[in-house]
Amino acid sequence: MTHDAEAACEEFRRHATAWMEAIQSCVVGLGGTLEQCLWCLLADGHVLVEGVPGLGKTLLVRTLAHAAGLKTGRIQCTPDLMPADVLGTPILMDDPVTGHRVRQFRPGPIFCQVLLVDEINRASPRSQSALLEAMQERSVSVDGVTHSLKRPFLVLATQNPIEQEGTYALPEAQLDRFLAKVVVPMPDREALAEIVRRTTVAALPLVQQVITAERLLQMQQLARQVAVAPHVRDWAIRLTLSSQPSSPFAAPRTQRWIRIGAGPRGAQALLSLGKVRALLAGRYALSIEDVRAVALPALRHRLQFSFEAEADRIDADGVVQHLITTLPLEAP
Amino acid sequence: MQAVVRLATQVQRRLRLQRWLRVVAPALVLACGAAIVSIIAARVNGHSGLSTAVGVAVVTFGCTVRVLLRRHSSVSLLSAAIQLDERLQLDGRMATSLTLQRRTDAFSVAAVQDGQRVAGERGRSDMARQVFPIVWPSSTPWIPAAIVAVLLAAWLLPVRPATETTPTGVPAADPSKQQSHAEQLNAGIAKAIQTLEADPQTKENLEALLASIHAEELKAQQSEGDPATREAQASQRAAALEERLEQEMNSPDALQSKAFRDLLATMPELDDRATELSQALKTGEIEAAMDQLKKLAEAANSSDPTTSAAAMRAMEKLAHAIEQIGQSNAASRDALSKAGMDPSLASNPAEAAKAIDKNTSLSPQQKEALKNQMQANAKASEQCRSVANDLRTAKPGSMSSAQKNLSRAAAQQRMQRTLSSAMSECKNASSMGWSMPWQKKSVARGAGTSGAGGTQGGQGGAPKTDGQTKEIADGTVPESQESAGDGDPLDQIVARDFVRGQGATATASTQQLQAVAAKVEAGLEEGSEEDPVPTRYQAAHKRYFEQWKRTLTTPSAAGARP
Numbered sequence: 001m002t003h004d005a006e007a008a009c010e011e012f013r014r015h016a017t018a019w020m021e022a023i024q025s026c027v028v029g030l031g032g033t034l035e036q037c038l039w040c041l042l043a044d045g046h047v048l049v050e051g052v053p054g055l056g057k058t059l060l061v062r063t064l065a066h067a068a069g070l071k072t073g074r075i076q077c078t079p080d081l082m083p084a085d086v087l088g089t090p091i092l093m094d095d096p097v098t099g100h101r102v103r104q105f106r107p108g109p110i111f112c113q114v115l116l117v118d119e120i121n122r123a124s125p126r127s128q129s130a131l132l133e134a135m136q137e138r139s140v141s142v143d144g145v146t147h148s149l150k151r152p153f154l155v156l157a158t159q160n161p162i163e164q165e166g167t168y169a170l171p172e173a174q175l176d177r178f179l180a181k182v183v184v185p186m187p188d189r190e191a192l193a194e195i196v197r198r199t200t201v202a203a204l205p206l207v208q209q210v211i212t213a214e215r216l217l218q219m220q221q222l223a224r225q226v227a228v229a230p231h232v233r234d235w236a237i238r239l240t241l242s243s244q245p246s247s248p249f250a251a252p253r254t255q256r257w258i259r260i261g262a263g264p265r266g267a268q269a270l271l272s273l274g275k276v277r278a279l280l281a282g283r284y285a286l287s288i289e290d291v292r293a294v295a296l297p298a299l300r301h302r303l304q305f306s307f308e309a310e311a312d313r314i315d316a317d318g319v320v321q322h323l324i325t326t327l328p329l330e331a332p
Numbered sequence: 333m334q335a336v337v338r339l340a341t342q343v344q345r346r347l348r349l350q351r352w353l354r355v356v357a358p359a360l361v362l363a364c365g366a367a368i369v370s371i372i373a374a375r376v377n378g379h380s381g382l383s384t385a386v387g388v389a390v391v392t393f394g395c396t397v398r399v400l401l402r403r404h405s406s407v408s409l410l411s412a413a414i415q416l417d418e419r420l421q422l423d424g425r426m427a428t429s430l431t432l433q434r435r436t437d438a439f440s441v442a443a444v445q446d447g448q449r450v451a452g453e454r455g456r457s458d459m460a461r462q463v464f465p466i467v468w469p470s471s472t473p474w475i476p477a478a479i480v481a482v483l484l485a486a487w488l489l490p491v492r493p494a495t496e497t498t499p500t501g502v503p504a505a506d507p508s509k510q511q512s513h514a515e516q517l518n519a520g521i522a523k524a525i526q527t528l529e530a531d532p533q534t535k536e537n538l539e540a541l542l543a544s545i546h547a548e549e550l551k552a553q554q555s556e557g558d559p560a561t562r563e564a565q566a567s568q569r570a571a572a573l574e575e576r577l578e579q580e581m582n583s584p585d586a587l588q589s590k591a592f593r594d595l596l597a598t599m600p601e602l603d604d605r606a607t608e609l610s611q612a613l614k615t616g617e618i619e620a621a622m623d624q625l626k627k628l629a630e631a632a633n634s635s636d637p638t639t640s641a642a643a644m645r646a647m648e649k650l651a652h653a654i655e656q657i658g659q660s661n662a663a664s665r666d667a668l669s670k671a672g673m674d675p676s677l678a679s680n681p682a683e684a685a686k687a688i689d690k691n692t693s694l695s696p697q698q699k700e701a702l703k704n705q706m707q708a709n710a711k712a713s714e715q716c717r718s719v720a721n722d723l724r725t726a727k728p729g730s731m732s733s734a735q736k737n738l739s740r741a742a743a744q745q746r747m748q749r750t751l752s753s754a755m756s757e758c759k760n761a762s763s764m765g766w767s768m769p770w771q772k773k774s775v776a777r778g779a780g781t782s783g784a785g786g787t788q789g790g791q792g793g794a795p796k797t798d799g800q801t802k803e804i805a806d807g808t809v810p811e812s813q814e815s816a817g818d819g820d821p822l823d824q825i826v827a828r829d830f831v832r833g834q835g836a837t838a839t840a841s842t843q844q845l846q847a848v849a850a851k852v853e854a855g856l857e858e859g860s861e862e863d864p865v866p867t868r869y870q871a872a873h874k875r876y877f878e879q880w881k882r883t884l885t886t887p888s889a890a891g892a893r894p
Contacts, residue, residue, distance in 0.1 A: 003444040004438060008443055009442070097660065177871070203811050225438070226435070226439055227432055227437065227440040228441040229431040229432055229443075231410065231414065231431060232427075232428070257639065278423075281423065283446065284427040284440075284442035285432065285440070286424075287417070287424030287425075288417075289421075289423050289429065329414050
């Protein structure tokens with residue numbers, strides 16, 4: 001049994017590494033971001049990718065899907081985007097057999113395995129909420145009929161943090177459904193040189209499919225089996241609670257800066273992402289170090305800040321780092 | 333599993349040792365410090381103090397260790413494993429192996445085996461020792477120094493020779509300290525008594541109590557013992573009370589109070605709301621005047637503008653009148669005039685004092701009395717001005733000075749009345765089978781009353797009633813007592829005081845008294861010159877001797893003793 005676990009873990013690592021290398025052959029300079037996106041996909045979670053335009057967010061998402069052989073869909077969000085444009089709509093069609101007109105559901109772009117929602121914060125709240133059921137239940141209800149989505153189903157949404165005019169900030173319920181929020185950094189000198197070199201030649205690099213959807217589902221299943229020691233789980237829970245101002249574990253600055261902290265989905269995200277990281281590191285159990293490493297993408301979008309934090313120019317990453325460093329290893 | 337537990341236990345031991353070092357080192361230094369202090373204290377007191385120092389050091393050490401141990405939490409095996417993972421960057425393998433050892437799922441078993449493998453790696457134990465070094469606390473260098481200091485203190489500090497001790501072992505106190513302490517105590521007691529006596533109300537109450545006690549004793553003595561003894565004792569007490577009353581009346585406070593009352597008595601009658609107040613002041617009813625003053629102040633601060641305005645006008649009139657009588661210096665002018673001096677000197681007290689000193693016609697006692705009277709009159713005038721100012725202000729709480737002045741005068745008046753009553757009781761008791769002329773008169777007037785100025789039952793000697801005692805103790809004197817004799821009973825007492833000790837029953841004394849009485853009656857200047865009675869009491873003195881003359885010339889009273 002132990003050998004099975006070791007073999008499965010080794011296979012997991014091999015496929016994941018191959019997947020990552022395939023993506024890196026097309027996408028340059030997104031090492032950490034790519035790794036975090038991979039954690040999310042392997043943990044069966046949705047990703048919110050944030051970055052300024054031109055950093056390769058869309059390319060990253062498309063490459064991820066293509067390397068896994070997944071069916072992709074894309075929604076370019078605009079203020080006039082309607083839920084029917086996302087989910088699909090029933091239309092009247094002529095039945096060539098009977099000659100009668102029948103209502104037939106035409107699926108929207110959401111019926112795919114990797115959905116790229118570009119500039120999600122430009123869609124109206126009504127259209128944004130059309131994604132809620134799909135993200136949580138992996139199903140779509142239209143005209144009284146519930147349509148299941150094919151697994152794996154992953155939503156990778158991008159948003160531009162700079163242009164705020166004509167945008168609709170994502171509500172807390174929507175944000176909480178993203179397993180992680182990945183920030184795409186500006187490329188450094190070497191990365192930019194490589195981007196320029198690869199994208200200004202005649203032949204653009206093509207991504208190779210290295211894994212299948214079924215393999216991805218197996219990997220997701222395996223990641224859930226990673227062992228979690230009680231003290232590690234307790235640390236993750238205390239970390240989540242320390243972000244809540246009313247909690248007895250709240251850090252000293254939490255009460256000043258945070259209005260609403262992370263909820264149960266935050267703790268789930270910490271463990272899910274941490275397990276994937278442990279497996280990728282060749283370990284069979286989650287460690288506190290894993291939780292620390294995934295805390296930023298798992299928690300940064302779940303915190304609602306107070307006026308004092310905005311006045312103090314405190315960002316989410318700073319607060320999460322503060323929570324990580326101040327939380328004791330053992331419960332008092 | 334053994335490797336993980338072994339490694340974790342090794343780390344746990346090192347952590348525990350480190351924790352104890354952090355606790356013991358400062359505790360040891362503190363204990364040495366306490367021991368040194370203990371040795372010094374013992375040597376100063378003449379003891380060796382080694383056993384005490386050891387005890388103090390042990391107790392200090394124990395307490396410090398106990399307190400510090402609470403601050404440093406204990407180290408469990410899991411805690412040691414977690415710290416080991418952190419320092420060796422083992423990604424939680426040790427702690428996870430320890431906690432997952434009972435689980436049977438594949439990943440838990442694999443995790444435990446992974447932990448065993450890592451713990452069993454060669455050199456891991458040495459690495460653990462390296463990452464958990466035994467660090468000596470910063471207070472460690474002080475430990476040998478502190479121990480050496482204790483030894484030096486125990487060895488070098490000389491034992492101070494023991495001081496003298498009392499048989500019970502208590503060290504004898506320093507005589508100079510004892511004396512100083514006694515002086516402090518005496519000064520404190522004197523100050524307390526002075527404070528008590530400075531308060532007129534307290535003084536009054538004390539005097540009333542004393543008078544009551546005297547009266548009670550007198551009553552008890554009257555009920556037992558032979559009449560001659562009772563008479564002698566009562567006479568003695570009456571004499572003592574008279575002496576006390578004389579002192580009180582000649583005290584600066586009494587003179588000032590009397591002068592103040594005399595000044596107020598010269599106030600013209602006012603109309604409006606101040607009528608009753610001015611009449612009370614004029615008749616010397618200070619307490620009634622205080623009540624009226626309070627009412628007037630309340631009316632002045634009334635919410636009704638009409639009432640308030642009327643009261644304010646009345647108070648202004650009253651203030652003006654009091655101010656006028658304060659500025660008149662009538663009493664001083666009168667005193668100077670009676671002493672045969674220029675009355676205009678009353679406006680200049682300093683010049684008046686010089687003139688009194690230069691006056692050769694006055695005896696030293698008369699000069700002193702006159703100067704005291706002048707001083708009292710000046711203070712009374714000041715009191716009048718103060719009361720007038722308060723009346724003009726007429727704000728809530730601003731009448732304290734006026735009420736204080738009036739209260740002081742009232743208290744002085746009550747005290748003198750009380751003393752007078754008590755003394756009269758004693759005097760009546762002492763008279764037994766005879767009575768003073770003015771007492772006879774009071775009997776006629778005060779029959780059936782509890783008048784202290786006279787006797788009950790005509791012949792005196794009758795025991796007082798309890799109600800009478802209570803009145804004395806309360807310091808209240810019925811109206812009938814005040815009108816019991818001719819004039820103020822206090823004046824009569826003072827007049828009697830001038831012939832005290834003359835042996836009125838002796839023939840020579842009787843003749844001398846008759847001669848003086850005859851001269852006074854005839855209005856001869858010679859009689860006045862021979863009269864040692866101050867001007868203020870001459871009227872009472874004259875009245876007193878007239879009564880004496882009648883008593884001595886009446887055949888039925890010839891055998892009576894004065």
